[in-house]
Amino acid sequence: MEKVIDESKQGDSLVLDQKEGNKRKLFIESYGCAMNFSDSEIVASIMANQGFNTTQKLEEADLVLVNTCSIRDKAEQTVRKRLEKYNAVKRDHNPKMKVGVLGCMAERLKTKFLEEEKIVDLVVGPDAYKDLPNLLAEVDEGRDAINVILSKEETYGDIAPVRLNTNGVTAFVSITRGCDNMCTFCVVPFTRGRERSRDPQSIIEEINDLWNKGYKEVTLLGQNVDSYLWYGGGLKKDFVKASDIQKATSVNFAKLLELCALAQPKMRIRFSTSNPQDLTLDVVETMAKYYNICNHIHLPVQSGSNRILKKMNRLHTREEYFELIDNIYQIIPDCAISQDMIVGFPTETEEDFQDTVSLMEYVKYHFGYMFTYSERPGTMAGRNMEDDVPEPLKKRRLAEIVKLQQEHSGQRIKEHLNTVVEVLIEKESKKSNLHWSGRTPQNTVVVFPKEKYKVGDLVDVKTTDCTTATLIGEAVGYSKNN
Numbered sequence: 001m002e003k004v005i006d007e008s009k010q011g012d013s014l015v016l017d018q019k020e021g022n023k024r025k026l027f028i029e030s031y032g033c034a035m036n037f038s039d040s041e042i043v044a045s046i047m048a049n050q051g052f053n054t055t056q057k058l059e060e061a062d063l064v065l066v067n068t069c070s071i072r073d074k075a076e077q078t079v080r081k082r083l084e085k086y087n088a089v090k091r092d093h094n095p096k097m098k099v100g101v102l103g104c105m106a107e108r109l110k111t112k113f114l115e116e117e118k119i120v121d122l123v124v125g126p127d128a129y130k131d132l133p134n135l136l137a138e139v140d141e142g143r144d145a146i147n148v149i150l151s152k153e154e155t156y157g158d159i160a161p162v163r164l165n166t167n168g169v170t171a172f173v174s175i176t177r178g179c180d181n182m183c184t185f186c187v188v189p190f191t192r193g194r195e196r197s198r199d200p201q202s203i204i205e206e207i208n209d210l211w212n213k214g215y216k217e218v219t220l221l222g223q224n225v226d227s228y229l230w231y232g233g234g235l236k237k238d239f240v241k242a243s244d245i246q247k248a249t250s251v252n253f254a255k256l257l258e259l260c261a262l263a264q265p266k267m268r269i270r271f272s273t274s275n276p277q278d279l280t281l282d283v284v285e286t287m288a289k290y291y292n293i294c295n296h297i298h299l300p301v302q303s304g305s306n307r308i309l310k311k312m313n314r315l316h317t318r319e320e321y322f323e324l325i326d327n328i329y330q331i332i333p334d335c336a337i338s339q340d341m342i343v344g345f346p347t348e349t350e351e352d353f354q355d356t357v358s359l360m361e362y363v364k365y366h367f368g369y370m371f372t373y374s375e376r377p378g379t380m381a382g383r384n385m386e387d388d389v390p391e392p393l394k395k396r397r398l399a400e401i402v403k404l405q406q407e408h409s410g411q412r413i414k415e416h417l418n419t420v421v422e423v424l425i426e427k428e429s430k431k432s433n434l435h436w437s438g439r440t441p442q443n444t445v446v447v448f449p450k451e452k453y454k455v456g457d458l459v460d461v462k463t464t465d466c467t468t469a470t471l472i473g474e475a476v477g478y479s480k481n482n
Helices: 034-048 073-092 104-108 110-116 129-140 188-192 200-212 236-241 244-248 253-263 281-289 306-311 318-331 350-363 380-384 391-414
Strands: 024-030 052-054 063-068 098-103 122-124 145-147 170-174 217-221 268-272 296-298 336-343 367-372 420-428 435-439 445-449 458-466 470-478
Touching: 024 034, 034 052, 034 063, 034 098, 034 129, 034 170, 034 217, 063 073, 063 104, 073 098, 098 104, 098 129, 104 110, 110 122, 122 129, 170 200, 200 217, 200 253, 217 253, 253 268, 253 281, 281 318, 306 318, 306 350, 318 350, 336 350, 336 391, 350 391, 367 391, 420 445, 420 470, 445 458
Parallel strands: 024 052, 024 063, 063 098, 098 122, 122 145, 170 217, 217 268, 296 336, 336 367, 445 470
Antiparallel strands: 420 435, 420 458, 435 445, 458 470
8 A cells, every 4th residue: 555556557558669580479568556567667678588579459469468456456456357358359359369467466366367267377476577488388388377476585686677668767766575564454565575675786787777878867666665775685574684794784775875866966866665664864864965866755654543553553653753754854844745545444433534634734745645445355454354434434534635635735836836946857748738747856747838948858947836736837947957
């Protein structure tokens, strides 16, 4: 649940430059969070070396892969409908087509998909993508193939991802895999395994390569980036067994941020997602020290009620969260903070809900992602708690906090009216081909007339108007960081 779901990207089919000599066609579609879309790039890179070029024509595909998410019921239902579509095309147009499920849903529903429902040929968990060539060979021989073993070591640090459907300006760089937090509502520890971090040198090399290819911004990605800890490899929980030299030379997230900022001083650095219990002030101080680290922290809280937080196994209290917020604003006054929030968690009372409302009033988030609780099979809450809050009540509470968040977003965005903000141009505005769209370091969208500027430029923009989500202005020149 702590992973941001970009609704506009759900179900995107990916395409990349055709590799000469490749004869087979791959159709790959992604659902879920940024980690899944990043993983699809890794898969495309592996398959390109196995003779597959991507296609966006489902009917001509030799192999169809759907990269899945187990975070929300909606995503699972959507993927099931897509599998029905794939199988209809396979039956009616292309009997040789092979269909595979990747990612979190694959790990959780492996037996159901492959043996009971017989709707896929191939099931590949999030740590087994390197095994795809072997699994595909099994499928080509007419056998079902499965690998959902969760690895203690796999970070894909040695795979250079193929950037798919990219604007050529921004890119994701995965730094950790798995999660140790065991929040009771979340299936991630069971589908992506225990927490392990990627070699910092491979991260820096990927960032340098992206800069050389013209990228201007990277987002360091992980289920819980603040838990990043490199001490030569292995699980984070085993750090206590590390040697003295390993501990002395270890790299935590604050140090990694600094290494990234120094490696490419003109490249913007973002990160997601943070966890309140693990976000230490040295990370915030590092952000304040380096101009190219963007002043935005996605800091999911999930509930404002201490009682509900305890039932969620969130290892922070309401009071500790307030203290963290205060410290962030003290160190970085113009930092934007965004949230994830769940309403209707089992046993949530009106008093618990009002604690969430009062927390939002205190923080006044810049933006947020809000959900009603949805029971996920395999989670601690799904196994041990009754989903006892009536659906109409959940929906009423959700509507209330969505409305409140819109008010706060409107207040926050007005703080930047009639100021000059730095904008990285990412694309043409959706509403006008005469305007550019980009984002500030605080992750606020800005639109302004194109004039002489181009995608990838860093531009200073004088803001003159706004909606609740977008600043509007005019360019006054290139940024000093361009």
